[in-house]
Amino acid sequence: MAAPALSRLSSAVLQRAASASRQSARLADSVPREVVDDIFSQALQKQTGVSLKYMLDFGSNPIERQLVLSAQFLHNELPVRLAHRVAELENLPYGLSAKPHVLKVRDWYVESFKELRSFKPVKDHSDELHFTKMLENIYNRHKNVVPVMAMGVADLKQELHGVGLNELPEIHRFLDGFYLSRIGIRILIGQHIALHEEQKADHIGMICTKCSPVQVARDAIYDARSICMREYASAPEVTIYGDPNFTFAYVPSHLHHMVFELVKNSLRAVNDRYDDLDAEPPPVRLVVAEGDEDVTIKVSDEGGGIPRSGLPRIWTYLYSTAQSPLPQMDTHGDGSDGPAILAGYGYGLPISRLYARYFGGDLQIISMEGYGTDAYLHLNRLGNVQEPLP
Amino acid sequence: MAAPALSRLSSAVLQRAASASRQSARLADSVPREVVDDIFSQALQKQTGVSLKYMLDFGSNPIERQLVLSAQFLHNELPVRLAHRVAELENLPYGLSAKPHVLKVRDWYVESFKELRSFKPVKDHSDELHFTKMLENIYNRHKNVVPVMAMGVADLKQELHGVGLNELPEIHRFLDGFYLSRIGIRILIGQHIALHEEQKADHIGMICTKCSPVQVARDAIYDARSICMREYASAPEVTIYGDPNFTFAYVPSHLHHMVFELVKNSLRAVNDRYDDLDAEPPPVRLVVAEGDEDVTIKVSDEGGGIPRSGLPRIWTYLYSTAQSPLPQMDTHGDGSDGPAILAGYGYGLPISRLYARYFGGDLQIISMEGYGTDAYLHLNRLGNVQEPLP
Numbered sequence: 029m030a031a032p033a034l035s036r037l038s039s040a041v042l043q044r045a046a047s048a049s050r051q052s053a054r055l056a057d058s059v060p061r062e063v064v065d066d067i068f069s070q071a072l073q074k075q076t077g078v079s080l081k082y083m084l085d086f087g088s089n090p091i092e093r094q095l096v097l098s099a100q101f102l103h104n105e106l107p108v109r110l111a112h113r114v115a116e117l118e119n120l121p122y123g124l125s126a127k128p129h130v131l132k133v134r135d136w137y138v139e140s141f142k143e144l145r146s147f148k149p150v151k152d153h154s155d156e157l158h159f160t161k162m163l164e165n166i167y168n169r170h171k172n173v174v175p176v177m178a179m180g181v182a183d184l185k186q187e188l189h190g191v192g193l194n195e196l197p198e199i200h201r202f203l204d205g206f207y208l209s210r211i212g213i214r215i216l217i218g219q220h221i222a223l224h225e226e227q228k229a230d231h232i233g234m235i236c237t238k239c240s241p242v243q244v245a246r247d248a249i250y251d252a253r254s255i256c257m258r259e260y261a262s263a264p265e266v267t268i269y270g271d272p273n274f275t276f277a278y279v280p281s282h283l284h285h286m287v288f289e290l291v292k293n294s295l296r297a298v299n300d301r302y303d304d305l306d307a308e309p310p311p312v313r314l315v316v317a318e319g320d321e322d323v324t325i326k327v328s329d330e331g332g333g334i335p336r337s338g339l340p341r342i343w344t345y346l347y348s349t350a351q352s353p354l355p356q357m358d359t360h361g362d363g364s365d366g367p368a369i370l371a372g373y374g375y376g377l378p379i380s381r382l383y384a385r386y387f388g389g390d391l392q393i394i395s396m397e398g399y400g401t402d403a404y405l406h407l408n409r410l411g412n413v414q415e416p417l418p
Numbered sequence: 419m420a421a422p423a424l425s426r427l428s429s430a431v432l433q434r435a436a437s438a439s440r441q442s443a444r445l446a447d448s449v450p451r452e453v454v455d456d457i458f459s460q461a462l463q464k465q466t467g468v469s470l471k472y473m474l475d476f477g478s479n480p481i482e483r484q485l486v487l488s489a490q491f492l493h494n495e496l497p498v499r500l501a502h503r504v505a506e507l508e509n510l511p512y513g514l515s516a517k518p519h520v521l522k523v524r525d526w527y528v529e530s531f532k533e534l535r536s537f538k539p540v541k542d543h544s545d546e547l548h549f550t551k552m553l554e555n556i557y558n559r560h561k562n563v564v565p566v567m568a569m570g571v572a573d574l575k576q577e578l579h580g581v582g583l584n585e586l587p588e589i590h591r592f593l594d595g596f597y598l599s600r601i602g603i604r605i606l607i608g609q610h611i612a613l614h615e616e617q618k619a620d621h622i623g624m625i626c627t628k629c630s631p632v633q634v635a636r637d638a639i640y641d642a643r644s645i646c647m648r649e650y651a652s653a654p655e656v657t658i659y660g661d662p663n664f665t666f667a668y669v670p671s672h673l674h675h676m677v678f679e680l681v682k683n684s685l686r687a688v689n690d691r692y693d694d695l696d697a698e699p700p701p702v703r704l705v706v707a708e709g710d711e712d713v714t715i716k717v718s719d720e721g722g723g724i725p726r727s728g729l730p731r732i733w734t735y736l737y738s739t740a741q742s743p744l745p746q747m748d749t750h751g752d753g754s755d756g757p758a759i760l761a762g763y764g765y766g767l768p769i770s771r772l773y774a775r776y777f778g779g780d781l782q783i784i785s786m787e788g789y790g791t792d793a794y795l796h797l798n799r800l801g802n803v804q805e806p807l808p
Contacts, residue, residue, distance in 0.1 A: 319787025321725040326786060335711040336780070336796055390726070394782055394794050396716060397709025402792065404784050406726055 054125065055118055059138055067141060070111035076101075077212075080387050080411030083219055084232055084277060092153045098220050099150040099159045106166075109213055109417075110141040113206060121198055122184060129180035133173055140166040160224060167217050173210060177203070178345070178375065185346055196346060203345045205418030208382045212415050215279070215386070238275040239283065241316045241323055241407075242268060248287035249314070256295040264298045264309040264329075266291060270316025276323055276409050282383045283407070286391070287314075289376040290327040290403045297331025297401060322389070323407045330400035339395060342377050380405075388413025444515065445508055449528055457531060460501035466491075467602075470777050470801030473609055474622055474667060482543045488610050489540040489549045496556075499603055500531040502808075503596060511588055512574060519570035523563055530556045550614060557607050563600060567593070568735070568765065575736055586736060593735045595808030598772045602805050605669070605776070628665040631673065631706045631713055631797075632658060638677035639704070646685040654688045654699040654719075656681060660706025666713055666799050672773045673797070676781070677704075679766040680717040680793045687721025687791060712779070713797045720790040729785060732767050770795075778803025 056064050086098065117134040118125055125131075143162055150159050181203070188196075215234070222233035230238040249266045256263035294312040302309040310330040317324040334342075381391040388408030395401040446454050476488065507524040508515055515521075533552055540549050571589070578586075605624070612623035620628040639656045646653035684702040692699040700720040707714040724732075771781040778798030785791040 315786070315789060317723065317786035317789030319723065319725055319789075321727060322787050324723075324786040324789065326789075333707065333709065333714075335709060337711060392784055394784060394792075396705070396707035396714040396794065397712050399705060399707030399709075399714065399716075402784075404786065 054131075055114070055134075055138075058135070063138070063142060066145060067111045067114050067138070070107050070141075070145075071115040073108045073111075075109055075112060075417040076105055077414040077417050078216070079414050080235065080277065080279075080408075082412075083215075084235060084237065084411070092156070095160075095220075095223060096150060096152065096156045098223070099156045102163070102216060102220060103144065103147065103150055103159065105216070106213065107141055107144045109209060110137050110144070112418075113137050113209055114141065116202065116206065120202060122188065122196070124180065124184050124199065127180040127183050129176050129183065133177050133180070136169050136173065140169060160221060163217050163221060167214065167221065170210070170214070174207065174375065174379070177206070181345060199346065200344060204378065204382065207379060208386060208416060209418050211382055211386045212417070234279050234281065235277060236280045237277045239278040239280050240272060240275045241278075241283065241325055242270045242272040242274065244280050244283045245270075245287050245291075245314055245316065245325065248284045249291050251284075252288050252291040252295055255292060256299065259296075260299045260303075262299065264295055264302075265311040266295075266314055267311045268314045268316070270314075271318070274316070274318055276407075277411055278323075278387070278407060282386075286380040286383055286405055287325060287327070289380045290325075290405065293376070294327055294329035294331060294401065294403075297333075298329050299331075301330075301332040319409070321409060323409050325405040325407070327403045327405075328400065333395040333397045333400050335397045336395070339393070342374075342393065343381070345375060345378060386415060387411065444521075445504070445524075445528075448525070453528070453532060456535060457501045457504050457528070460497050460531075460535075461505040463498045463501075465498055465502060465807045466495055467804040467807050468606070469804050470625065470667065470669075470798075472802075473605075474625060474627065474801070482546070485550075485610075485613060486540060486542065486546045488613070489546045492553070492606060492610060493534065493537065493540055493549065495606070496603065497531055497534045499599060499807075500527050500534070503527050503599055504531065506592065506596065510592060512578065512586070514570065514574050514589065517570040517573050519566050519573065523567050523570070526559050526563065530559060550611060553607050553611060557604065557611065560600070560604070564597065564765065564769070567596070571735060589736065590734060594768070594772065597769060598776060598806060599808050601772055601776045602807070624669050624671065625667060626670045627667045629668040629670050629673065630662060630665045631668075631715060632660045632662040632664065634670050634673045635660075635677050635681075635704055635706065635715065638674045639681050641674075642678050642681040642685055645682060646689065649686075650689045650693075652689065654685055654692075655701040656685075656704055657701045658704045658706070660704075661708070664706070664708055666797075667801055668713075668777070668797060672777075676770040676773055676795055677715060677717070679770045680715075680795065683766070684717055684719035684721060684791065684793075687723075688719050689721075691720075691722040709799065711799060713799050715795040715797070717793045717795075718790065723785040723787045723790050725787045726785070729783070732764075732783065733771070735765060735768060776805060777801065 055067070059067075086094065114134060114137045117130060117137065120130070125134075143166065147159060147162060148155070150156055181199070184199070219233040219235070227233075228236075230236055245268060249268070253263040253266065291312060291314070298309045298312060313326075313328045315324075315326040315328075317326070377391070377393070384391045384405055384407065388411075389406045391406070392404045393401060394404075445457070449457075476484065504524060504527050507520060507527065510520070515524075533556065537549060537552060538545070540546055571593070574589070609623040609625070617623075618626075620626055635658060639658070643653040643656065681702060681704070688699045688702060703716075703718045705714075705716040705718075707716070767781070767783070774781045774795055774797065778801075779796045781796070782794045783791060784794075
């Protein structure tokens with residue numbers, strides 16, 4: 029359901045953006061005329077999607093020639109994707125476009141767009157090395173997009189206080205599409221950069237060809253229980269059901285991110301429920317299922333669940349339990365989208381769902397009020413689903 | 419999501435029906451002019467929804483005066499509901515309206531409409547008894563609506579062979595709305611009739627004020643395992659988790675119907691998967707969760723699941739594993755919608771979902787390919803949700 033809605037929004041936004049490019053006062057205030065024209069012209073170009081399988085085929089032998097081809101693709105593709113987002117950022121409803129934090133994000137996109145467009149064609153290995161250097165700068169520039177955008181949305185939310193969570197569906201759709209696009213851009217750049225680094229065993233760039241979901245889950249559980257220990261001085265057990273020797277091609281850092289998020293939520297729910305009780309908290313259960321189409325990871329807890337009426341809230345970007353809109357910035361220093369960035373922002377689940385959807389999977393959550401919650405992380409096993417392009 | 423879609427369809431259909439009533443060739447062929455006009459005039463009236471709580475309050479003291487009031491309400495309300503359905507049946511796409519089985523269903527609705535409209539106003543106990551006699555006839559007349567309509571849809575499906583399951587969303591929406599409306603009509607009539615019968619302990623008509631989901635689940639499991647035994651000569655165990663003493667107000671026959679359907683599916687999946695294996699089949703697990711808003715019943719199996727791409731199929735009325743379109747008719751003889759009617763028609767899950775939604779609940783199913791399936795039956799506990807009226 030989400031994909032058609034996103035593309036509807038996108039084309040509508042782009043049409044408005046294109047026809048309104050001449051009156052685009054805000055952007056034209058800070059950017060030269062010819063750059064504005066170039067952005068809106070690039071925003072009318074079609075984005076080109078890739079698949080996990082394509083990335084594997086492409087990166088399987090990272091000789092110089094392949095890196096040059098990759099750089100040439102990115103040199104064409106990235107400005108188109110960035111321009112789509114700038115056009116979108118110029119046309120947000122409820123005055124969101126004019127919020128200082130949103131303008132800051134927009135300026136990062138414009139800056140990276142300009143750098144890419146002024147880079148001369150990549151012809152040889154030397155060009156490619158310079159290009160990759162520039163990509164690293166861009167990757168770093170955009171590392172705080174999610175928390176800064178969240179601050180812009182928090183500003184809007186404060187302005188519109190009293191507005192129900194589900195009354196701003198276009199903001200939700202925009203953010204879903206915007207963050208999904210960001211995941212795609214960062215994977216393309218991250219993968220290109222990673223191909224320059226020393227390859228880990230069974231890795232092609234960021235992709236592990238023999239990713240063991242049970243092993244990744246073990247690491248994510250370890251991290252989630254450590255955080256839980258710090259917060260509560262105790263952490264429920266997590267039981268894993270699945271074959272540790274089963275592997276498939278996936279991006280382990282994404283998988284870790286998603287499983288960490290689900291397990292962390294389950295540990296919290298169980299701890300909160302059993303805080304005052306003498307009873308031993310029931311273990312969280314994690315099941316890894318191997319299907320032909322999907323690998324599914326289920327995380328089940330008996331943490332009391334939430335009422336059905338409260339479920340939409342877990343997917344919204346407009347709800348947060350945090351008191352003040354001061355998100356943590358990237359403390360990793362490496363530009364990675366580690367979970368720490370989003371702590372307390374309630375963005376963990378919607379962003380995790382986008383990570384799953386990016387490679388054709390999904391994240392579903394069903395809660396039984398008075399009992400517990402089950403989360404199902406579906407991961408497309410074939411990897412030949414083309415990336416969704418909002 | 420379904421409710422707005424249904425009401426959109428309904429109002430669109432009614433508008434067309436109303437404006438097209440003069441050219442309505444088919445209906446006018448077999449029905450006098452003044453009846454056609456009366457039907458379309460009643461189809462423009464608003465339907466009046468009731469809630470479980472309303473039925474409980476109304477029926478809590480079934481003295482004669484209350485029965486007269488109930489009859490007066492039904493005398494007004496039922497023709498409106500029947501007329502909505504006739505108008506809808508006249509305007510189905512793809513020529514479905516002209517299929518003989520669909521015309522047969524339409525004629526039942528017209529016949530019952532005429533009987534109700536020609537009944538004189540209910541003023542006293544004697545009128546009410548006659549009125550209830552008529553209701554019994556109507557209830558009986560409509561008992562085979564689901565299988566006969568299914569035959570009409572099967573005819574259409576045969577005609578359109580090669581059409582994908584998801585390519586006829588308007589047929590699916592129509593059937594969802596049509597069957598949901600039928601549930602409402604049969605509850606209103608069934609409840610009125612039941613108030614005349616000797617009241618079982620803790621019952622107000624069909625509603626049990628102290629319905630124990632664990633107890634109902636036990637009975638449904640017994641029935642499902644008996645059927646499974648007949649088919650496979652063996653049946654996996656079913657383990658129940660929940661408090662047998664917990665009760666809430668619900669219609670036990672509906673609950674039995676839904677749980678039977680879910681458990682039966684799980685037993686089949688487990689048996690099919692473990693048919694050739696020497697291993698002991700894992701038990702089906704049934705959990706009853708008590709929340710403040712909902713009672714949730716989860717049925718989990720390790721029957722191997724189905725791929726995510728196959729999931730839409732379980733909710734469609736257009737898919738059936740049955741070879742020939744010859745549904746079993748009501749063998750109960752009592753007009754009840756027992757599961758036997760729909761055996762092999764693949765209607766079990768979509769109809770069960772409608773039963774759940776009728777009182778504000780829902781039925782969700784998530785499958786893990788290569789592992790098993792979880793079904794979540796949410797039952798609204800407050801009972802003050804007004805019935806959905808397509």
